[in-house]
Amino acid sequence: xxxxxxxxxxxxxxxxxxxxxxxxxxxxxxxxxxxxxxxxxxxxxxxxxxxxxxxxxxxxxxxxxxxxxxxxxxxxxxxxxxxxxxxxxxxxxxxxxxxxxxxxxxxxxxxxxxxxxxxxxxxxxxxxxxxxxxxxxxxxxxxxxxxxxxxxxxxxxxxxxxxxxxxxxxxxxxxxxxxxxxxxxxxxxxxxxxxxxxxxxxxxxxxxxxxxxxxxxxxxxxxxxxxxxxxxxxxxxx
Ligand SMILES: Nc1ncnc2c1ncn2[C@@H]1O[C@H](COP(=O)(O)OP(=O)(O)OP(=O)(O)O)[C@@H](O)[C@H]1O
Numbered sequence: 395x396x397x398x399x400x401x402x403x404x405x406x407x408x409x410x411x412x413x414x415x416x417x418x419x420x421x422x423x424x425x426x427x428x429x430x431x432x433x434x435x436x437x438x439x440x441x442x443x444x445x446x447x448x449x450x451x452x453x454x455x456x457x458x459x460x461x462x463x464x465x466x467x468x469x470x471x472x473x474x475x476x477x478x479x480x481x482x483x484x485x486x487x488x489x490x491x492x493x494x495x496x497x498x499x500x501x502x503x504x505x506x507x508x509x510x511x512x513x514x515x516x517x518x519x520x521x522x523x524x525x526x527x528x529x530x531x532x533x534x535x536x537x538x539x540x541x542x543x544x545x546x547x548x549x550x551x552x553x554x555x556x557x558x559x560x561x562x563x564x565x566x567x568x569x570x571x572x573x574x575x576x577x578x579x580x581x582x583x584x585x586x587x588x589x590x591x592x593x594x595x596x597x598x599x600x601x602x603x604x605x606x607x608x609x610x611x612x613x614x615x616x617x618x619x620x621x622x623x624x625x626x627x628x629x630x631x632x
Contacts (some may be wrong), residue, residue, distance in 0.1 A: 396423040397459065399552050399582045400445070404454035407440050407606075414440035415451065416606035424551070427574065427583045429593045429614070432603035433627045438586045439556070439604065445584075446478050446554055447471045458552065477581070479541055479551035481557060487530035491521050491540050494529055498544040515547045519573055535566030542573055553583045559592040572596045594618075603628065 400422040404589045407415035415437045422428055430438045443449040445456055447468040455464045463471055472478055484492050495515055499508035516525050519537065519539055524532060538558060545553055558574070559567050567589065574596055577583055588591055593600065593614060600617050604626050610617055616625050 396425065398422065398457075399424050399426075399459055400584065402441075402454060402456040403457070405441065405444055405451050405456065406453040407437075407444055407449060408452045413606050415444060417454070418606075418608055420601065420608070422582050422584060425578050425580070425582055426599070427578050427597060429587070429600045430586045430599040431588075431593060431617075432599050432602060432609070436627075437606035438603050438604070438605040441548075442554065442586050446476075446480070448480070448611055450628050453561075472548070474555075475548070475551050477545035477548055477553040479545050479553075479555045479558060481560075483537070483541055483588070484544065485529050485537070485541060488528060490528055491532070491543075492516060492525040494540060495547055497542050499547045499566065500518065502548055508524075511547055511549075515543045518617045519543045520569070520574065535569075538562060538566065539569065539573070542570070545557065546573075546577060550581050553577055553581045555583065555585045557587055558585060559587060559589045562589075564591075567592050567595070 399423055402418055402420040405415055406413065415490055418441055429628040434437050444451045447466045449464045455462055457478065462493055468478060484532060492512060496508055496512040499511040503511060517524055518540065523541065524536060529537065542558065562570065571592065574583055597614045599611065600614050601611045602617055602623050609626065610620060610623055
């Protein structure tokens with residue numbers, strides 16, 4: 395049986411009187427791909443922030459490969475081999491694509507190895523034609539792809555992505571789908587996403603959040619046709 399790489403037990407986050415994450419028990423196996431969906435305010439981002447260390451939960455625990463990481467800082471979690479892409483980009487606009495990726499690779503490798511890894515990622519993410527272009531000059535979809543490259547270069551076994559397809563063209567989304575599928579050869583991937591087309595193309599199992607809690611967890615087709623889910627989510631959005 396595949397190893398459990400991410401697990402939460404009774405994860406709860408309160409902001410004053412608001413329970414943004416409500417007793418969430420979540421489990422993800424090695425190389426599994428999971429989308430987290432739900433209407434605005436359902437608690438997806440709060441759950442994501444608790445798992446990535448941006449927030450410390452009010453109650454409950456987060457385990458990664460069996461280790462209790464509750465309350466750890468994002469950089470500590472990253473150092474376990476976890477790739478995190480938040481909505482706040484961690485890139486340098488005045489440096490080229492290659493330089494940004496090389497710098498990310500250099501954090502974990504010597505200079506020669508960093509160069510080899512950067513070349514490999516540029517190849518795998520089809521960034522060759524823009525490798526020498528400064529980040530500041532890239533289109534939105536290209537930037538998102540570079541940010542995914544910064545995550546992939548660390549060779550993570552768990553990847554946590556917050557809205558990777560936001561604001562992208564159909565072509566960019568298709569490319570992003572392919573890259574994420576490639577990632578699942580070596581990593582489990584969790585994606586918080588709004589884009590239904592992207593979710594349908596990328597996901598098998600989705601977890602639906604509603605009012606901070608998990609409403610349903612099933613194959614994307616089943617979830618999309620579920621009456622309760624449609625009422626709370628698709629009814630409003632799709
Ligand atoms: N820092 C905060 N302080 C107070 N309330 C918060 C805070 N962050 C989130 N909330 C509240 O917690 C609830 C869940 O919000 P959250 O952002 O996690 O939902 P979401 O599913 O990610 O929504 P969206 O799809 O709009 O990003 C909402 O009611 C929100 O107003």
